[in-house]
Amino acid sequence: MTVYFYRDRFVESGQSAVPIEERAYNYGDGIYELVRFDQGRPVGLDEHLERLETSAAAVRLRLPFPLAKIRAIVVEAASRVEAPVVDVYFQISRGEAPRVHAFPEAEPVLALFAKPGKTYTDEFRRAGVSVITVPDERWSNCYIKSLNLLPNVLAKQAAVEAGVYDAVFVRDGFVTEASASNVFGFHAGTFHTAPAERGILNGITRRFIIAAIRELGLPLCEERMSAKFFEQEVEGAFITSTTMDIMPVCAINGRVLPSLAENSPVWTVLNRMRELSRGAGLSVG
Numbered sequence: 001m002t003v004y005f006y007r008d009r010f011v012e013s014g015q016s017a018v019p020i021e022e023r024a025y026n027y028g029d030g031i032y033e034l035v036r037f038d039q040g041r042p043v044g045l046d047e048h049l050e051r052l053e054t055s056a057a058a059v060r061l062r063l064p065f066p067l068a069k070i071r072a073i074v075v076e077a078a079s080r081v082e083a084p085v086v087d088v089y090f091q092i093s094r095g096e097a098p099r100v101h102a103f104p105e106a107e108p109v110l111a112l113f114a115k116p117g118k119t120y121t122d123e124f125r126r127a128g129v130s131v132i133t134v135p136d137e138r139w140s141n142c143y144i145k146s147l148n149l150l151p152n153v154l155a156k157q158a159a160v161e162a163g164v165y166d167a168v169f170v171r172d173g174f175v176t177e178a179s180a181s182n183v184f185g186f187h188a189g190t191f192h193t194a195p196a197e198r199g200i201l202n203g204i205t206r207r208f209i210i211a212a213i214r215e216l217g218l219p220l221c222e223e224r225m226s227a228k229f230f231e232q233e234v235e236g237a238f239i240t241s242t243t244m245d246i247m248p249v250c251a252i253n254g255r256v257l258p259s260l261a262e263n264s265p266v267w268t269v270l271n272r273m274r275e276l277s278r279g280a281g282l283s284v285g
């Protein structure tokens with residue numbers, strides 16, 4: 001069951017036809033967020049809304065409603081879906097206008113859908129997922145959660161065609177992130193992940209994991225991770241996002257990583273992060 005909101009109201013899917021000259025359609029001119037509700041409780045909603053504001057400001061997009069109203073619509077949408085885990089996708093486009101590149105005189109448009117979220121069993125997680133590395137051919141402002149995801153789509157498709165789960169981007173010899181998630185490596189007792197620079201999305205899940213690693217007092221190196229180190233040396237790795245939370249990687253370009261022991265630091269962080277992100281009111285800014 002999916003719930004839809006378009007412009008100013010909840011709609012049946014059949015009514016939500018999008019005008020052809022809509023900026024999101026024509027240019028990918030907009031931004032989005034995806035937030036998860038777990039047993040009715042949003043995970044990091046404040047952080048998602050704050051990132052929405054950051055993305056909007058970065059592309060000079062006016063929000064169609066005050067943030068408090070957007071929050072209320074997101075919460076209302078989630079409550080309309082009867083499922084233990086609900087994902088709410090919401091995007092804001094620069095609106096409907098005749099197709100000219102420069103900003104039009106148009107009202108920005110909120111479009112949203114909410115539906116049951118996909119969850120993974122611990123067994124699936126224990127087995128992990130395999131990844132390949134691919135060149136990061138995206139623009140230099142990947143900290144903006146923009147609707148332009150064509151390189152991400154192509155990277156994921158390359159992974160599917162290679163018979164693996166996901167693609168990890170490499171730019172100038174360094175790992176940035178994966179097609180729809182952030183990437184962590186683990187080596188000689190230390191966690192590694194790319195710093196939150198313009199070239200990656202500063203994932204909300206990533207922030208929860210960093211909080212968990214710090215809280216557990218484990219070493220974390222938030223510096224650029226070379227592709228060579230990631231491809232050839234890390235003993236463990238995982239990818240992180242709102243929809244997967246934390247997903248161990250079992251192979252990189254065919255190099256099999258040792259399976260994770262229950263008492264390994266990666267499992268400990270995985271479990272602690274899940275508790276933290278579900279705890280009430282934790283802010284990871």
Ligand code: PDD
Pocket residue numbers: 034152177178179180181182201202203204205206240241242243
């Ligand atoms: N993707 N990096 C990219 C490129 C992403 O698209 C995402 C999330 C992340 C992780 O961010 P977060 O932890 O805040 O979800 C990192 C969402 C889930 C998507 O597009 O479906």
